[in-house]
Amino acid sequence: MRHDHIISAKQLSRGDIETVLDRAADIAADPGAFADRHSDTLLGLLFFEPSTRTKMSFTTAMKRLGGDIVDMGSVESSSVKKGESLADTVRVVEGYTDALVLRHPMEGSAKMASEFVDVPLVNAGDGAGQHPTQTLLDLYTIRENAGFDDLTIGIMGDLKYGRTVHSLAHALTTVDASQHFISPESLQLPRSVRYDLHEAGAGVREHTELDEILPELDVLYVTRIQAERFPDESEYREVAGQYQIDAATLEAAKDDLTVMHPLPRVDEIAHDVDETTHAQYFQQAHNGVPVRMALLDLMLGGDQ
Amino acid sequence: MSNNDQQLRVSKIQNGTVIDHIAGGQALNVLAILGIDGTSGDSVSVAMNMPSDRLGHKDVVKVEGRELSQDEVDVLSLIAPAATINIIRDYDVVEKGRVERPSVVEGVLECPNHNCITTEDEPVDSRFAVGDDGVRCEYCDTIIRDDLPAHILAE
Ligand SMILES: [Zn+2]
Numbered sequence: 001m002r003h004d005h006i007i008s009a010k011q012l013s014r015g016d017i018e019t020v021l022d023r024a025a026d027i028a029a030d031p032g033a034f035a036d037r038h039s040d041t042l043l044g045l046l047f048f049e050p051s052t053r054t055k056m057s058f059t060t061a062m063k064r065l066g067g068d069i070v071d072m073g074s075v076e077s078s079s080v081k082k083g084e085s086l087a088d089t090v091r092v093v094e095g096y097t098d099a100l101v102l103r104h105p106m107e108g109s110a111k112m113a114s115e116f117v118d119v120p121l122v123n124a125g126d127g128a129g130q131h132p133t134q135t136l137l138d139l140y141t142i143r144e145n146a147g148f149d150d151l152t153i154g155i156m157g158d159l160k161y162g163r164t165v166h167s168l169a170h171a172l173t174t175v176d177a178s179q180h181f182i183s184p185e186s187l188q189l190p191r192s193v194r195y196d197l198h199e200a201g202a203g204v205r206e207h208t209e210l211d212e213i214l215p216e217l218d219v220l221y222v223t224r225i226q227a228e229r230f231p232d233e234s235e236y237r238e239v240a241g242q243y244q245i246d247a248a249t250l251e252a253a254k255d256d257l258t259v260m261h262p263l264p265r266v267d268e269i270a271h272d273v274d275e276t277t278h279a280q281y282f283q284q285a286h287n288g289v290p291v292r293m294a295l296l297d298l299m300l301g302g303d304q
Numbered sequence: 305m306s307n308n309d310q311q312l313r314v315s316k317i318q319n320g321t322v323i324d325h326i327a328g329g330q331a332l333n334v335l336a337i338l339g340i341d342g343t344s345g346d347s348v349s350v351a352m353n354m355p356s357d358r359l360g361h362k363d364v365v366k367v368e369g370r371e372l373s374q375d376e377v378d379v380l381s382l383i384a385p386a387a388t389i390n391i392i393r394d395y396d397v398v399e400k401g402r403v404e405r406p407s408v409v410e411g412v413l414e415c416p417n418h419n420c421i422t423t424e425d426e427p428v429d430s431r432f433a434v435g436d437d438g439v440r441c442e443y444c445d446t447i448i449r450d451d452l453p454a455h456i457l458a459e
Pocket residue numbers: 108415416417420421422441442443444445446
């Protein structure tokens with residue numbers, strides 16, 4: 001794998017994805033073997049909007065590889081507040097560090113920033129755009145639990161606005177999974193995403209009810225439906241209620257169904273599901289560390 | 305004979321570029337895309353809605369003193385795919401060509417996504433990949449299918 005920057009999951013081939021996931025599996029199996037791998041490395045964290053969880057995950061990943069981080073801090077306390085352009089900010093900070101992680105509220109920001117720096121840059125979320133490390137950790141979790149062969153996956157919830165879902169669905173076209181999309185009609189996949197999936201040769205099957213497809217699924221990926229997508233509270237309650245699952249719902253599922261969620265959840269997965277063998281969402285969040293370690297290791301030349 | 309002089313200026317140029325067979329009504333968009341606004345002092349003549357066998361109505365733009373390159377004119381294919389280009393030297397046509405669909409257009413269109421980084425005060429030009437049925441922002445993936453002229457960068 002040779003990518004200077006990781007901007008979008010779309011840039012990754014099946015081979016690239018397997019390379020990252022294999023390395024993540026090696027790391028998860030024997031973290032000690034990687035503990036001093038990048039002891040001289042400094043990773044610059046540029047978070048232009050708060051995302052504590054993602055930032056902690058990258059910090060942990062760099063430190064577990066023996067390196068350290070430098071953090072720009074909050075936007076309020078930095079020169080960005082004084083009107084400095086993003087292009088200038090990244091050009092200054094790249095001089096301090098060996099690699100950069102960028103989170104920014106505008107779409108395309110990571111791609112633009114990467115055009116101004118020589119050190120590797122990882123996109124940790126650009127507005128409603130891309131968040132490739134989330135996609136990679138989702139793929140890792142799917143592969144570890146269900147495998148990529150003969151995979152049937154259901155993706156449920158807000159499919160219209162959820163970038164996590166769009167990116168995952170696109171990445172799954174490289175592994176030939178059978179994908180089912182379960183949502184209220186008002187929150188179905190946008191036309192552009194459906195078009196992309198068709199272009200990639202993926203069959204898109206849409207459902208308004210989980211029952212229709214639940215017994216066939218190997219993986220159920222649940223996302224949150226937000227109240228602000230609906231004109232009023234009562235309509236939201238009625239619609240969202242149909243896309244919540246609990247332990248009783250899952251009695252109709254295969255025994256080895258894997259339930260995932262990008263977290264944080266609100267009430268779309270009841271707490272009684274946590275106790276079942278289906279629940280993998282906490283493990284999924286933990287997987288962010290070995291996956292980000294793998295990506296950093298590969299980007300920083302861990303093969304040499 | 306000032307009337308004749310004027311006639312001459314509109315119909316013939318000594319050196320420069322004649323863009324013919326522009327879809328009727330698109331001449332001003334052609335000028336906008338080429339960044340020609342008259343401030344450089346070049347003579348520019350525009351004829352709109354001329355009868356045309358091929359197009360019904362066509363516009364014609366003549367730019368005195370400037371030879372447009374193939375790269376410059378290819379952008380016009382987005383709004384005037386039938387346009388023909390004549391390079392004029394000393395009143396003679398020395399080169400005839402057509403516009404070809406480019407794979408990418410840079411700095412010509414404005415991304416309609418207001419949350420796209422290219423719409424901010426950053427040192428970056430917009431860049432769109434040209435597809436069969438529209439153009440796609442290379443930064444935020446927003447697709448423009450219809451009404452491209454409405455998205456021409458005003459400058
Ligand atoms: Zn854009």
